[in-house]
Amino acid sequence: MTVKKTFPKILWLIISSSIFFIILYFTLFYYTKKAETQVYKDSVEHFDNEIHKLLDLESKPILVAINNDTNWDEFVDFTITKDKVWFDETIGNELAIYDAEYLGSYDAQKNFIMRTSTASIKSLDFIPKPAMDLLYKEGIKKFYLKIPEGIVEVTGAAIHPSNDPLKNKTKASGYFFVVRLINQEFLKNLSHITNSEIQLVGPSYNYSEEKNKISSVVQLKDSQGKIIADLLFQRNFEVYFENTINLLYIIIIAFLVILLMNLIYTRRLVYYPLYLVRRVLLTGNKKAIKLLKESNGEFSYIGNLFEENNNQKMELITAKIKAEESDRLKSSFLANLSHEIRTPMNAINGFTDLIINTDVNEAEKSEYLNVIEKSGKNLVSIIDDLIEMSKIDSNQIAPNYTLVNLESCVNELYETVKVTIQNKDLEFILIKSSMPAEFNIITDEIKLKQVLVNLLTNAIKFTDVGMVTFGYEIDEKNALIHFTVRDTGLGIDEEQHNNIFDRFKRVDSDISIKVGGLGLGLAISKAYVELLGGTITLESKVGEGSTFYVSIPLKYAEMEPITVSSVNNFEITKSDDKLILIAEDDNINFLLFQKMMQNKNYQIIRAVNGKETVEICLNNPSIDLVLMDIKMPIMNGFEAIERIQPVRPNLPIIAQTAYSSSEDKAKILDAGFTDYITKPLSRERLFELLTTYLEKRE
Structure with missing residues (x-):
């Protein structure tokens, strides 16, 4: 009798438990499908945004x-x-x-x-x-x-x-x-x-x-x-739910076998994971997701799904923040670029208009022309920085290693920068090395000079009163050359130290706005130093000045003692009756050459394209020098010199080019040009070249 009474109870328990677990697992299936639908919907929405x-x-x-x-x-x-x-x-x-x-x-x-x-x-x-x-x-x-x-x-x-x-x-x-x-x-x-x-x-x-x-x-x-x-x-979209219903069928079929175990572990294996699922769905709780991943079976899979969904949301948020920051920085850079270009252009156009359309005396005209010349140089400097930064970004810059007399290089740099300091109560000091380089070193002299010039120019810009010093020391033990540029000027806030070498960021202050510039100088310097295998660091405090440290590898050439050459000023001598061929297709540029040399007794003839240049050089042996534009119609300067050189190997051919980087200059010299002059044309540089290759050849 007891058995008969007990059996219906057990049967009822089994049936009721079965119904309970069937409902429970269908609930799980419902939540799973709901999560699937929600995750897919959210992912599509985020992807569309x-x-x-x-x-x-x-x-x-x-x-x-x-x-x-x-x-x-x-x-x-x-x-x-x-x-x-x-x-x-x-x-x-x-x-x-x-x-x-x-x-x-x-x-x-x-x-x-x-x-x-x-x-x-x-x-x-x-x-x-x-x-x-x-x-x-x-x-x-x-x-x-x-x-x-x-x-x-x-x-x-x-x-x-x-x-x-x-x-x-x-x-x-x-x-x-x-x-x-x-x-x-x-x-x-x-x-x-x-x-x-x-x-x-x-x-x-x-x-x-x-x-x-x-x-x-x-x-x-x-x-x-x-x-x-x-x-x-x-x-x-690597999320799949196809196995959920199959697993549900297997669980229902196997239910009678594991019923007793499920009754014991229901709370731990079912209720608690469902509670976690609910917490995740309602609040997105990260701790609940972690506990859900650590649970067994399908709940762990759901936990991975929730984690992936959260990760996608975070990635989208991070991408959005980075995109907005990049957009802000680039917009700011473009606005600054527009301002910096329009500022010298405004001066050039404005003062040119004053000279043309108003009555000005000679003193005023000279003052206006000086402003125009300075503004033109500023504009060229901005363009050069943009081109150089573009080449660095596209990996078109490579070091050009040569033998360098380090002492002569530093002395020449000191004399060059020294003459640029005007109207400032400023001491500019070259600190002699305690152990000067006894042998030539191997490095890229042009890029090394550019780095040091950038640092010295900045130091002078931001120091109205006080001192600017620079020098170098040889570190034989670590095979390094340490350069130091120190000033007692404005200084840089510590919060800006990490951004100072970024190309799109510039430390904005009254002085930095006053001196202008795109803020690319330090970014270019950092790129050059790293290209040479070195490092650049900064120490600075506001109001106390700044110190930049540059270290590059020390590599000696052949161990032959060197002497330090002196820096001489160039003297221009006058020549007459020399025949010069100017290969220039642009009428304004040709007119500029004529006006620059009108007080010299040179005979000038013109070619308007590369083909005409070749014909004149080969048919006129009395030509003493050629000023050849690189970019000409029909035949460019590189093609023209290939045809002239075999016939007239001793004819000085000077390239005139708008390209100003060290790589472009090296390409010009490798092509066989005697020398080069960059645009905008410099009257002093032109006379220097004419004196070198005409007067001094006699």
């Missing part, structure tokens, strides 16, 4: 650049004069800046003026007139077009004078458009930026969602809002 933000950031440099160009008075003048030379030399060179295939301009009546483009776009005038109408209201607009070459991204802006702060929406001086072709290279670059697979599909394309992929669609609309194509972004 990430794509749109990255696309906005990718377009930001174009918007900044086009805003600057279309608020330019010279551009306004161009829409009236339609000066092709101005457009080719000024706007035509900006294809690389915009990273675009086409730059087009229209006048105020929406008539096409001219364009510059790469070979990938042959079409001339394809911007619809209604798109220009929208620019009255919106100022700058981005849209898409379908042209014979394919689908293109168009960014357009109305052209206004710089003194039109209200951006007159009923009248524009013209229109300017930047066009990028959405080709395989464009999609490849976009795929790299977004870390996703990209397809360019038609607006009617139907795609099916896949569990192991997340997708985002960006509609490409024309200026009237009509969809002309879609960009389909897809990224792998």
